Amino acid sequence: MVIGAADAELSDEVVAARAAFPEARRPDRSRAVLSAGLRLAVYEWGDEAAPPLVLAHGGFDFAGTFDVFAPMLAEAGFRVVAWDQRSHGDSEHASMHNWDADVRDAVAVLDSVSSAAVPVVGHSKGGGLMLQLADACPHRVSHLVNLDGLPSKRTPPDVSDTERTRLLAGELAAWLDHRRTAAEAERRPGTLEELAQRRGRMNPRLPIAWLRYLVTVGARRDADGWRWKIDPAMRMGGFGPWRPEWSLLRMPGLGMPFLGVLGLEIEPMGWGTLPDDVRPYLPPGAELVTLPGTGHFVHIERPVDVARLVVDFLAANP
Amino acid sequence: MTTTIVRHAKVDLALHELRAARGPVLLLLHGLGERSPRGVPPVAATWPGAVHALDLTGHGGSTVPTGGGYTCEVLMADADAALGQLGPATVLGRGLGAYLALLLAGARPALVRGAVLDDGPGLFGGPSAPASPSVVQLAPDTPRSAPDPYALVELTRDVRPADYAASFARQAAQLSPLEHPISVAAKGRPPWLEAAADVVGVRVLDVAAALADYAGLAPTGNG
Numbered sequence: 001m002v003i004g005a006a007d008a009e010l011s012d013e014v015v016a017a018r019a020a021f022p023e024a025r026r027p028d029r030s031r032a033v034l035s036a037g038l039r040l041a042v043y044e045w046g047d048e049a050a051p052p053l054v055l056a057h058g059g060f061d062f063a064g065t066f067d068v069f070a071p072m073l074a075e076a077g078f079r080v081v082a083w084d085q086r087s088h089g090d091s092e093h094a095s096m097h098n099w100d101a102d103v104r105d106a107v108a109v110l111d112s113v114s115s116a117a118v119p120v121v122g123h124s125k126g127g128g129l130m131l132q133l134a135d136a137c138p139h140r141v142s143h144l145v146n147l148d149g150l151p152s153k154r155t156p157p158d159v160s161d162t163e164r165t166r167l168l169a170g171e172l173a174a175w176l177d178h179r180r181t182a183a184e185a186e187r188r189p190g191t192l193e194e195l196a197q198r199r200g201r202m203n204p205r206l207p208i209a210w211l212r213y214l215v216t217v218g219a220r221r222d223a224d225g226w227r228w229k230i231d232p233a234m235r236m237g238g239f240g241p242w243r244p245e246w247s248l249l250r251m252p253g254l255g256m257p258f259l260g261v262l263g264l265e266i267e268p269m270g271w272g273t274l275p276d277d278v279r280p281y282l283p284p285g286a287e288l289v290t291l292p293g294t295g296h297f298v299h300i301e302r303p304v305d306v307a308r309l310v311v312d313f314l315a316a317n318p
Numbered sequence: 319m320t321t322t323i324v325r326h327a328k329v330d331l332a333l334h335e336l337r338a339a340r341g342p343v344l345l346l347l348h349g350l351g352e353r354s355p356r357g358v359p360p361v362a363a364t365w366p367g368a369v370h371a372l373d374l375t376g377h378g379g380s381t382v383p384t385g386g387g388y389t390c391e392v393l394m395a396d397a398d399a400a401l402g403q404l405g406p407a408t409v410l411g412r413g414l415g416a417y418l419a420l421l422l423a424g425a426r427p428a429l430v431r432g433a434v435l436d437d438g439p440g441l442f443g444g445p446s447a448p449a450s451p452s453v454v455q456l457a458p459d460t461p462r463s464a465p466d467p468y469a470l471v472e473l474t475r476d477v478r479p480a481d482y483a484a485s486f487a488r489q490a491a492q493l494s495p496l497e498h499p500i501s502v503a504a505k506g507r508p509p510w511l512e513a514a515a516d517v518v519g520v521r522v523l524d525v526a527a528a529l530a531d532y533a534g535l536a537p538t539g540n541g
Binding site: 034035036037038086092093094095096097098100101103104105107108132133135136137169172173175176179180182183233238239240241242243246250 | 325326327328329375381383384385386387388389391392394395398399402424425426427447448450451452453454455456458462468472475476477478479482489493
């Protein structure tokens with residue numbers, strides 16, 4: 001998996017879509033990491049010798065959604081590392097998913113970076129995963145930043161299967177019907193523009209030029225059109241025994257410096273968490289920053305501000 | 319014994335026909351770390367119809383997938399994929415298979431013609447509410463053969479809240495055409511099973527009597 005080789009053959013439409021969003025920068029390096037035998041695609045921006053900083057993306061996203069945010073952190077002096085979660089982006093499509101497996105994958109990525117504690121930033125579901133990582137492995141997380149992924153008692157939309165409690169006969173049957181046909185499932189092909197428009201329904205606040213850019217990274221060009229790379233067996237929604245409030249109860253005991261960032265505009269992929277939901281559960285000394293007029297993708301809508309928040313937070317907690 | 323392969327997403331499941339016959343269908347679900355029996359077990363000897371047994375993902379003759387990620391919900395979908403081949407069936411589950419039979423009875427009330435929940439490996443599962451988390455990474459050279467070591471690790475740590483299990487039992491009781499769609503035969507009583515057993519419409523009955531009832535062979539007491 002060498003990005004440079006692929007980049008040498010970029011088609012005209014890819015070149016045009018990327019040129020139309022010049023703020024974004026593809027990673028400087030990519031490599032593969034095995035987690036329990038599963039191949040994960042790992043990406044890096046910035047000087048390899050700089051102090052590491054690890055980013056975890058949200059559900060149904062991929063590391064390329066950091067293509068604006070990560071270069072800013074790299075410019076601030078970090079070796080920024082992100083990975084495509086199992087069945088997302090260019091990582092291998094796994095047969096099964098649960099949070100323990102996602103956290104195990106995260107540890108495999110950390111193992112490939114440093115055995116020491118490193119700062120970790122997680123968005124949305126990635127933020128929730130990193131809360132569990134910090135609780136399970138406090139010796140691996142020096143600072144924890146959560147970008148609009150603080151749990152509340154509301155049910156997040158980008159967290160699938162085992163992380164939900166909703167239990168309706170129709171939903172159960174629909175999920176099982178989906179599983180019965182998952183072997184033949186394919187993402188619907190379309191033009192680059194069609195995929196960008198479709199993603200716009202999940203990302204209504206993000207500029208279309210950015211969504212077109214994302215297609216060139218998170219989708220592949222097949223003979224019959226573009227398709228998102230994410231495993232077609234993945235499905236939003238679902239059910240399971242997990243309750244969001246259980247994640248909430250992991251926060252007060254975290255011992256590392258903690259920064260939470262909440263976008264206050266409610267939108268489809270957001271978790272709907274309000275500041276008052278989480279304040280009582282923040283660990284001692286935690287910072288909570290709220291961003292009015294900003295949606296769920298805080299680091300995409302306001303990359304300069306959020307990158308500065310992260311860099312200042314790390315500098316203030318050496 | 320003939321074996322057919324049932325595809326469930328990326329996994330090939332081994333579905334064994336232990337006895338071919340007309341009449342009602344019985345599906346056996348093994349316990350955690352087990353595999354399907356080679357022949358009809360004695361307790362099901364008098365079952366009047368066909369008897370099938372499914373090897374769950376990571377077990378027996380089924381695919382051992384890469385990377386773990388086991389949930390009882392996805393294994394329930396294994397069993398549902400078998401029902402997709404077999405049609406309506408009575409489900410007899412041991413241990414882990416008993417929990418899956420309960421979930422399936424709630425999720426497919428028209429297809430499960432009675433679920434019998436028996437003792438077996440994996441009956442207790444993980445806690446009712448989350449324990450402190452930990453990260454388990456097996457050595458990279460751990461053999462990738464059945465039973466999958468990640469199944470053995472993950473399915474003894476999964477959370478099985480009592481009210482979650484009870485909600486599947488209630489759904490089965492409300493939506494199944496059977497008066498007693500779930501029969502609890504297990505002597506082991508983890509909190510999830512205790513809660514399910516307390517649901518109206520769920521009865522406590524030994525395996526032989528429950529199977530006889532679901533087969534329509536003989537009237538049974540209320541147990």
